[in-house]
Amino acid sequence: MSTVTHAGAPATSAAPARRPGGGRIASHAVMAVMTVYFLLPFWWLLVAATKDNDGLFGSQPLWFGDGFALFDNLSLLVTQDGGVYLKWLRNSALYAVVSGVGATAIAALAGYAFAKLRFPGQGALFAALLGLIMVPATALVLPTYLLMSEAGLADTVWAVILPSLLNPFGVYLLRVYAHDSVPDEMLEAARIDGAGELRVFTRVALPTMRPALVTVLLFTMVATWNNFFLPLVMLSDNELFPLTVGLRTWYMSAIIGNGGPALFNVIVVGALVAIVPLIIAFLLLQRYWRGGLTVGALK
Amino acid sequence: MTPANGSIPTRVRPPGPAGGHRAAGPDGRGGTRRRPRRAVGRQAVAGWLFVTPFTVLLVAFLLLPMAYAAKLSLYRSTLVEGEVFAWLDNYRQALADPEFLRGVGRVIVFGLVQTPVMIGIALLAALLIDAATSRLSRLFRLAAFVPYAVPVVIGTLMWGFLYSPDTGPLSSLTDVDFLSGDTVLYSLGNIVTWQWAGYNMIVLYAALQGLPREVYESARIDGAGAVQIALRIKTPMISSAIVLVTIFTIIGTLQFFTEPLILQPLNPGAITNSYTPNVYAYQQAFSYQQYNYSAAISFLLGAVVFVGSYLFLFATRRRSALR
Numbered sequence: 042m043s044t045v046t047h048a049g050a051p052a053t054s055a056a057p058a059r060r061p062g063g064g065r066i067a068s069h070a071v072m073a074v075m076t077v078y079f080l081l082p083f084w085w086l087l088v089a090a091t092k093d094n095d096g097l098f099g100s101q102p103l104w105f106g107d108g109f110a111l112f113d114n115l116s117l118l119v120t121q122d123g124g125v126y127l128k129w130l131r132n133s134a135l136y137a138v139v140s141g142v143g144a145t146a147i148a149a150l151a152g153y154a155f156a157k158l159r160f161p162g163q164g165a166l167f168a169a170l171l172g173l174i175m176v177p178a179t180a181l182v183l184p185t186y187l188l189m190s191e192a193g194l195a196d197t198v199w200a201v202i203l204p205s206l207l208n209p210f211g212v213y214l215l216r217v218y219a220h221d222s223v224p225d226e227m228l229e230a231a232r233i234d235g236a237g238e239l240r241v242f243t244r245v246a247l248p249t250m251r252p253a254l255v256t257v258l259l260f261t262m263v264a265t266w267n268n269f270f271l272p273l274v275m276l277s278d279n280e281l282f283p284l285t286v287g288l289r290t291w292y293m294s295a296i297i298g299n300g301g302p303a304l305f306n307v308i309v310v311g312a313l314v315a316i317v318p319l320i321i322a323f324l325l326l327q328r329y330w331r332g333g334l335t336v337g338a339l340k
Numbered sequence: 341m342t343p344a345n346g347s348i349p350t351r352v353r354p355p356g357p358a359g360g361h362r363a364a365g366p367d368g369r370g371g372t373r374r375r376p377r378r379a380v381g382r383q384a385v386a387g388w389l390f391v392t393p394f395t396v397l398l399v400a401f402l403l404l405p406m407a408y409a410a411k412l413s414l415y416r417s418t419l420v421e422g423e424v425f426a427w428l429d430n431y432r433q434a435l436a437d438p439e440f441l442r443g444v445g446r447v448i449v450f451g452l453v454q455t456p457v458m459i460g461i462a463l464l465a466a467l468l469i470d471a472a473t474s475r476l477s478r479l480f481r482l483a484a485f486v487p488y489a490v491p492v493v494i495g496t497l498m499w500g501f502l503y504s505p506d507t508g509p510l511s512s513l514t515d516v517d518f519l520s521g522d523t524v525l526y527s528l529g530n531i532v533t534w535q536w537a538g539y540n541m542i543v544l545y546a547a548l549q550g551l552p553r554e555v556y557e558s559a560r561i562d563g564a565g566a567v568q569i570a571l572r573i574k575t576p577m578i579s580s581a582i583v584l585v586t587i588f589t590i591i592g593t594l595q596f597f598t599e600p601l602i603l604q605p606l607n608p609g610a611i612t613n614s615y616t617p618n619v620y621a622y623q624q625a626f627s628y629q630q631y632n633y634s635a636a637i638s639f640l641l642g643a644v645v646f647v648g649s650y651l652f653l654f655a656t657r658r659r660s661a662l663r
Contacts, residue, residue: 064566068468072480075465079483079538082498085508089501102502102509151394160387166395173402175649179595179618180642183625183634184405184412207397238386267491269598274626285493289602292497296605305507312494323489327482 090114090313094306114310121291121307128280129287130314133266135198136283140205141262145254148208152215153246157223158238167216174209179270186274200275201283205265211257218253219246255329266319284315409642412635430636439614440637446525447616451593454529459586461533462540467570469541470548481545484538492535496602499531504606519603521610528599536592540585547581548574583656587649594645597622617641 089097093110100106118126154160155167185204189195194203223246231241247254269285276282279290288311295304416426434440465484469477487495502508503518511518518527555577556569564572575582597618604611613623617637625634 065472068472069474069476071464072468072472072476075461076476076480076483079487079534082495082502082534083486085502086498089507098506102507147393147397150390154387154390158383158387158390160384160391163387166391170398173398175591175646176402176406177591177595177642177645179597180409180638180645181402181405183621183631183638184409185401187412187631188405188408203397204401207394207401209398209402212394238382238390242390263489267493269491269493274622285491288497289493292500292602293605305501308497309501312497316490316494319489319491320486323486324482 086309086313086316089306090310092306092309097305097309110306111310114306115314117307118310118314121304125279125287126284126311126314129282129284132198132281133283133285133315136201136205136268136272137262137266139202140265141258143202143206144208144211144261145258147206148211148215148257149247149250149254150242151212153219153223153242153250155212155216156219157225157228157246170209170212174213182270182274185271189275195275196277196281198281201265201268201272201281204271205261205268208257208261211261214257215250215253219250222253223249259326259329263319284311288312288315406642409635409639412632413639415632417632426632430633431640433633434636434640439612440617440620443614443617443620447594447596450525450529450596451590454532455586455589455593457529458533458537458589459540459582461537462585463544463575463582465537465541466544466548467574469545470574471566471570481541484541486538487535488539490535492598493602495535496531496599499527499534500603500606503527519607519610521607524603524607524610528596528603531599532593532596536589540589543585544578544581547578551577580656583652587652590652591645591649594641594648 085103088103088105091109091111091114092100092106093108093113096106096108096110155163155170181204186195186200189200194200227245227249228241231245236244266283267285268283269289272281272283272286273289276286279287282290288308291304291308291311295308413430414425414427415423416429417423465480469481502510505511505517510516517523551574556564556573559569559573595618596616600611600615600619601622604615613627614620618641621634621637621641624630624637
């Protein structure tokens with residue numbers, strides 16, 4: 042008996058781990074090439090951010106130039122156009138946090154109610170949600186803008202925040218999650234103990250739904266931080282722009298010339314500063330990113 | 341390209357042995373039915389209160405804009421008479437508008453080329469990281485996914501600099517003008533691929549991780565190689581995930597907007613104001629104040645995406661059910 046297992050074990054377990062020869066080398070070569078491809082723009086950005094405007098055009102694109110102008114570029118960045126970049130940064134953060142937290146809270150309430158409460162009209166409402174989940178967001182931006190203008194809300198922070206609070210996909214996701222992970226017995230027990238429905242939700246359901254909540258929060262915040270079409274259409278006051286819209290206006294005026302100073306080095310360092318928080322968040326919250334797709338592995 | 345519906349990942353599995361809770365489901369519901377009336381009434385009130393914020397948003401920012409766009413698209417504004425009901429004139433105009441149709445053709449060609457390339461890369465990458473665990477495969481997984489965390493605007497700006505012969509290495513290395521009329525569509529395709537391949541890779545990788553290992557363990561014992569296992573066993577088993585990422589990619593492709601708009605100043609002759617249907621709708625509204633025509637284009641595009649994605653979902657569901 043023991044000899045059989047001993048004889049069998051090495052044959053099966055060694056095969057996947059140490060398959061010699063071409064396959065492993067080829068697959069690692071493919072991965073190495075693709076890694077270079079995916080990281081190339083980041084490397085370029087990092088190098089370019091250390092160059093002044095002349096260096097950007099006059100030196101090896103993929104290697105450092107003569108001077109080290111990163112700090113000069115940074116001080117240009119925060120002073121350009123009266124320090125408007127810092128306002129854009131603040132706006133992006135504001136839109137992302139308020140929309141992210143709000144959308145997650147609203148989706149959690151609705152998802153939980155769809156999964157665990159019985160109320161009239163529930164089936165019809167959920168069917169409507171499923172039916173509307175595929176409506177493309179970009180088709181709605183223009184009419185939403187016109188409606189917002191009529192309500193006097195266009196060109197305010199609300200024009201960006203309010204539409205971003207709607208997240209049918211988040212509701213769907215949290216409904217599925219709540220349905221499978223929140224035990225009915227625990228809800229019943231809390232009710233028998235005299236807890237109101239809101240208390241049952243916040244004390245019993247929410248803690249259980251936490252991994253899925255983090256996922257929805259993370260993905261909504263990133264989607265809002267990265268959003269471009271909605272703020273582009275909604276906002277005309279440059280002090281309300283998020284980073285994405287703001288950097289595009291600089292890019293346009295730099296290319297067109299407009300008689301102003303060439304801004305390319307400022308744009309490059311602005312792009313770098315805009316993605317640094319995302320990369321840090323990405324690295325720190327790695328398990329949640331991946332967890333977003335395999336929450337099962339999270340605890 | 342815009343993230344489809346906020347880019348929430350498509351599947352989340354609950355922790356632990358969900359079977360236990362699921363088994364308790366019907367019992368719990370039975371209990372609900374037997375509960376005194378007042379408790380049910382309380383639940384009904386709470387249920388409605390809980391879904392109210394979401395329902396209000398759904399009406400205000402989805403149904404109302406949709407209805408408003410539909411209404412706008414049926415009217416025309418004229419100097420003399422103001423807003424006039426025009427039946428389907430705007431749609432008739434769109435379907436005969438060569439600029440609009442060229443834009444539609446362009447996103448279709450773009451989708452036919454870029455979607456399979458990107459999904460292919462994502463699938464290859466997912467199979468590679470599923471099969472190999474090494475330091476390089478972990479670095480690779482991270483590197484492939486990082487572009488997804490970067491705003492599309494900034495990803496496009498970076499590639500714009502890389503393509504430009506003045507600031508980037510690519511055109512001097514390859515002797516290709518990446519921004520000419522003939523090549524810029526491919527250059528845009530590369531940006532989309534760079535940005536989204538990793539996201540799709542993670543979705544497919546998650547599906548692969550959910551497969552029961554025993555299936556290909558036994559295939560391996562039967563002498564199947566890694567390539568055979570990847571192509572004959574793993575890929576068919578995650579076909580529903582592949583279908584899903586394909587649909588999301590197609591939805592994004594049809595709405596193609598940000599990348600062409602950002603690169604437009606680099607070559608306005610090639611990336612015109614009608615380059616894609618969405619760019620066209622945007623320019624019609626905000627450069628020419630043609631809100632009615634713009635609404636018709638948006639509505640048409642939205643309807644195509646909407647109907648198309650449901651037909652596709654329906655068709656693939658039918659087929660897998662027959663199997």
